[in-house]
Amino acid sequence: MNIYLLLKAVADSEATIRPTTDGKAVNLDGITWVLNPFDEFAVEEALKMRDAAGSGEVVAVSYGGEEVPKVLRNALAMGVDRGIHVKGAATFDALATARALANAVKGQSFDLILCGKSAIDLDNHGVGVMVAELLDLPSVSVVVKIEQKAGKLLCEREVEGGLVVVETPMPCVVCAQKGLNEPRYASLKGIMAAKKKPIDEVEGNAGESQVEVIEIQPKPQRQAGQILGQGVDAIPALIQKLREEAKVL
Amino acid sequence: MAYQALDYYLLDDLLTDEERLIRDTVREFVTDNLMPVIETCNSEGRFPKELVKPAAELGLLGAPYPEKYGCANLGPIAYGLINQELERGDSGLRSFVSVQTSLVMYPIFAFGTEAQKDYWLPLLGSGEKIGCFGLTEPDFGSNPGGMLTRAEDKGSYYLLNGSKAWITNGTISDVAIVWAKLDGVIRGFIVETDRKGFSAPEIKNKFSLRASVTSDLVLEDVEVPKENIFPDVRGLKGPLSCLTQARYGIAWGATGAAMAVFDECLQYSKSRIQFDKPIASFQLVQNKLAWMATEITKSQFLVYRLGQLKAAGKLRPQHVSMAKRNNVGTALDIARVGRDILGANGISNEYQTFRHMANLESVNTYEGTFDIHTLIIGEDLTGIAAYA
Numbered sequence: 001m002n003i004y005l006l007l008k009a010v011a012d013s014e015a016t017i018r019p020t021t022d023g024k025a026v027n028l029d030g031i032t033w034v035l036n037p038f039d040e041f042a043v044e045e046a047l048k049m050r051d052a053a054g055s056g057e058v059v060a061v062s063y064g065g066e067e068v069p070k071v072l073r074n075a076l077a078m079g080v081d082r083g084i085h086v087k088g089a090a091t092f093d094a095l096a097t098a099r100a101l102a103n104a105v106k107g108q109s110f111d112l113i114l115c116g117k118s119a120i121d122l123d124n125h126g127v128g129v130m131v132a133e134l135l136d137l138p139s140v141s142v143v144v145k146i147e148q149k150a151g152k153l154l155c156e157r158e159v160e161g162g163l164v165v166v167e168t169p170m171p172c173v174v175c176a177q178k179g180l181n182e183p184r185y186a187s188l189k190g191i192m193a194a195k196k197k198p199i200d201e202v203e204g205n206a207g208e209s210q211v212e213v214i215e216i217q218p219k220p221q222r223q224a225g226q227i228l229g230q231g232v233d234a235i236p237a238l239i240q241k242l243r244e245e246a247k248v249l
Numbered sequence: 250m251a252y253q254a255l256d257y258y259l260l261d262d263l264l265t266d267e268e269r270l271i272r273d274t275v276r277e278f279v280t281d282n283l284m285p286v287i288e289t290c291n292s293e294g295r296f297p298k299e300l301v302k303p304a305a306e307l308g309l310l311g312a313p314y315p316e317k318y319g320c321a322n323l324g325p326i327a328y329g330l331i332n333q334e335l336e337r338g339d340s341g342l343r344s345f346v347s348v349q350t351s352l353v354m355y356p357i358f359a360f361g362t363e364a365q366k367d368y369w370l371p372l373l374g375s376g377e378k379i380g381c382f383g384l385t386e387p388d389f390g391s392n393p394g395g396m397l398t399r400a401e402d403k404g405s406y407y408l409l410n411g412s413k414a415w416i417t418n419g420t421i422s423d424v425a426i427v428w429a430k431l432d433g434v435i436r437g438f439i440v441e442t443d444r445k446g447f448s449a450p451e452i453k454n455k456f457s458l459r460a461s462v463t464s465d466l467v468l469e470d471v472e473v474p475k476e477n478i479f480p481d482v483r484g485l486k487g488p489l490s491c492l493t494q495a496r497y498g499i500a501w502g503a504t505g506a507a508m509a510v511f512d513e514c515l516q517y518s519k520s521r522i523q524f525d526k527p528i529a530s531f532q533l534v535q536n537k538l539a540w541m542a543t544e545i546t547k548s549q550f551l552v553y554r555l556g557q558l559k560a561a562g563k564l565r566p567q568h569v570s571m572a573k574r575n576n577v578g579t580a581l582d583i584a585r586v587g588r589d590i591l592g593a594n595g596i597s598n599e600y601q602t603f604r605h606m607a608n609l610e611s612v613n614t615y616e617g618t619f620d621i622h623t624l625i626i627g628e629d630l631t632g633i634a635a636y637a
């Protein structure tokens with residue numbers, strides 16, 4: 001079972017995101033890069049499937065700049081066999097990212113491509129399914145369970161209010177949702193072993209970006225609260241505020 | 250609020266990618282597994298034994314030893330960072346790991362026969378067996394050379410008699426490294442705890458290290474096979490060289506406890522309002538915070554350099570004494586000041602500072618008290634021993 005993983009380095013969710021001075025990009029100074037949390041489910045699933053099959057290789061592919069090798073190492077430490085760094089500048093355009101990744105994996109032999117359903121930084125939900133289209137493969141997204149059955153995959157995907165069970169031939173692209181599994185920690189031995197695993201570098205071919213960033217704004221500061229009084233006596237004033245200022249009643 | 254580790258001088262930049270990843274992995278392990286249970290364990294006086302297996306799977310037991318024993322073969326800085334992160338959670342789990350790694354696996358690794366190493370190291374590294382280290386006795390603490398525990402050569406076996414006190418992990422151990430005098434000379438023995446005549450009653454009702462097991466060891470005519478002795482190490486340098494390893498980890502660990510305290514107190518002081526302002530806006534509180542951050546930064550550099558010296562093979566035990574003395578002593582001072590910043594909340598177990606403070610009282614005493622390390626440094630500087 002050969003599995004390719006599409007992984008993204010994202011800013012740690014604790015990081016404060018500030019625009020650059022021209023307001024067109026994110027200031028990356030001091031950002032801690034982590035593996036996109038949804039991708040961790042993909043990594044775990046790939047390792048489990050490889051180990052259950054007893055043979056094959058899990059290859060992690062990531063597109064971006066200097067932030068990439070660190071998170072690829074993280075995946076290698078979890079047990080992924082090797083990495084491919086597709087070099088290029090991270091972009092807001094999901095399609096450009098998808099092109100770079102699709103071009104990098106095209107022609108490789110694999111049974112399955114796994115990735116997270118979205119990246120927590122841009123929340124585009126686009127790259128996995130776009131890669132599938134570019135490679136002319138079937139895809140299933142928001143998947144919480146994968147089962148192998150006679151050379152096919154049965155995937156449970158979350159939809160509003162329920163689950164849909166989808167059968168797909170392989171190779172295909174599956175995008176992982178939280179709940180698919182419980183990702184393992186990289187063991188200390190795994191971290192040391194990861195040093196010796198290869199990360200190949202290839203130049204990314206992302207093409208023209210069709211997305212132009214007009215402005216990035218910091219989150220507005222939260223307004224200070226108001227104390228209107230105490231106990232039952234304060235309720236009329238509260239109702240008035242909720243009606244007239246907040247307009248929620 | 251999630252834990253935010255103080256790194257005022259960007260020490261992170263000095264770490265390798267692997268070291269950072271190891272640190273972050275252990276930090277996450279502690280956040281996910283220890284933090285949810287530690288306050289309950291502490292108030293119940295219970296060691297979270299259920300974490301031994303997961304800790305072993307992660308590779309936390311015997312991390313510095315070679316792969317052929319199933320260990321991760323980590324360098325000194327990575328091993329130090331493990332201790333720092335564990336003690337950020339609680340000194341108890343860090344003590345467990347220190348004892349298993351530095352006081353039980355280390356002597357077997359350094360002084361054991363090939364057979365002893367091949368048998369014990371994989372079992373201890375995988376957490377299948379738990380070990381303890383018996384040096385201190387009721388009447389011999391700072392002066393272990395005076396120990397009364399005796400071994401007699403009975404031809405086909407050794408006969409051990411005596412008692413040990415304040416032994417971490419004692420009651421839950423499968424094996425004890427027991428230091429005893431054979432013909433007046435201190436020797437080390439690997440003693441399986443199910444041998445006849447061996448018992449390890451737990452010391453209850455501690456104010457400190459409540460989430461760690463501390464025990465007496467009682468040895469009454471315990472027969473130990475000949476092959477269980479460390480063949481070549483004699484005298485105090487045997488146990489003392491183990492202590493150097495453990496103290497190395499403790500110096501890092503105490504820094505982690507101080508970092509946990511600082512994080513809690515900084516966050517608290519920014520949100521606690523008195524006189525219509527956060528208490529962080531008062532100069533007296535800022536003075537405390539600035540002092541804490543400065544002391545922690547100094548401690549961080551002391552152990553980082555200590556790790557470099559260890560990696561370069563230039564480390565002397567006296568170097569370790571300086572870091573153990575300073576980092577534990579200041580961590581304890583920081584915890585006491587931190588407790589004060591938290592006001593009445595500081596005595597509630599809703600906050601962790603008091604637990605760290607109480608734990609650090611033990612850490613300040615064990616593995617050579619603060620003052621004993623002062624004397625070790627003093628002797629090193631002057632050439633004059635001032636112990637007796």
Ligand SMILES: Cc1cc2nc3c(=O)[nH]c(=O)nc-3n(C[C@H](O)[C@H](O)[C@H](O)COP(=O)(O)OP(=O)(O)OC[C@H]3O[C@@H](n4cnc5c(N)ncnc54)[C@H](O)[C@@H]3O)c2cc1C
Pocket residue numbers: 348381382383384385388389390391392414415416417418458463611614615616617618619620621624635636637
């Ligand atoms: C929680 C806990 C866990 C422990 N775990 C272990 C373990 O796993 N294995 C083990 O073998 N031991 C263990 N110990 C024992 C520990 O190492 C000893 O407590 C320590 O060495 C101090 O000995 P003592 O308690 O007998 O104090 P003492 O030696 O009686 O010291 C009391 C005071 O006198 C001072 N003092 C002593 N001698 C001098 C001197 N010459 N000059 C100036 N001041 C002096 C000390 O600094 C201290 O302030 C543990 C202790 C604790 C509290």
